[in-house]
Amino acid sequence: MTPLEALAVLLAGIAAGALNTIVGSGSLLTFPTLLAVGLPPITANVSNTIGLVPGGISGTLGYRGELGGQRDRLVRLGIPALLGGTLGAAVLLVLPPAAFEVIVPFLLLFAAALTAIQPWLTRRLESLRARPAHDDEVESGHQAARQPLDEE
Numbered sequence: 001m002t003p004l005e006a007l008a009v010l011l012a013g014i015a016a017g018a019l020n021t022i023v024g025s026g027s028l029l030t031f032p033t034l035l036a037v038g039l040p041p042i043t044a045n046v047s048n049t050i051g052l053v054p055g056g057i058s059g060t061l062g063y064r065g066e067l068g069g070q071r072d073r074l075v076r077l078g079i080p081a082l083l084g085g086t087l088g089a090a091v092l093l094v095l096p097p098a099a100f101e102v103i104v105p106f107l108l109l110f111a112a113a114l115t116a117i118q119p120w121l122t123r124r125l126e127s128l129r130a131r132p133a134h135d136d137e138v139e140s141g142h143q144a145a146r147q148p149l150d151e152e
Contacts, residue, residue, distance in 0.1 A: 005037040017055030021062065025115045026052060032108065041101050042092065 001009075012033035016026030027048055034044035060067070092100060 001037055008033055009037060013051055016052060017058075020052060020055050021059035023115075023118075025111065026055065028108065028112055028115065035104075040097065041104050042097050045092070045100070 009030075012029045016028075016030040018026075019029065020026035030051065031044055031048045034048055035041065039047065
């Protein structure tokens, strides 16, 4: 690795650590950088994952005040995340490296697309949560429809 490539990896790592602390998706910076400097995809993936762990830990410590009272959410989201990560690691170890090389561009595009639509998706989910429950609307609609019949 040349000094310029090492500098690119260092800068991508710093930027990704900051990005992960704020909104996530730092791997969209570091993983392509590792591929660009010539690491094979599986080595780049493992290096990327391990390299971003300190940023995740420091972000968690930095935001620990905001994380108070989130134990239920941690369990609800942490279990599927742990299962998905374990399954992904197992698949990565079982499949030949060529399969990972083929799917990597699609995974990167999918991750970039999710990152791009995240603000819209968040607004949409918040507006859905703000609407009254469907059952309440149906019940109040039926009662309103029956009242004029009862009065006649």
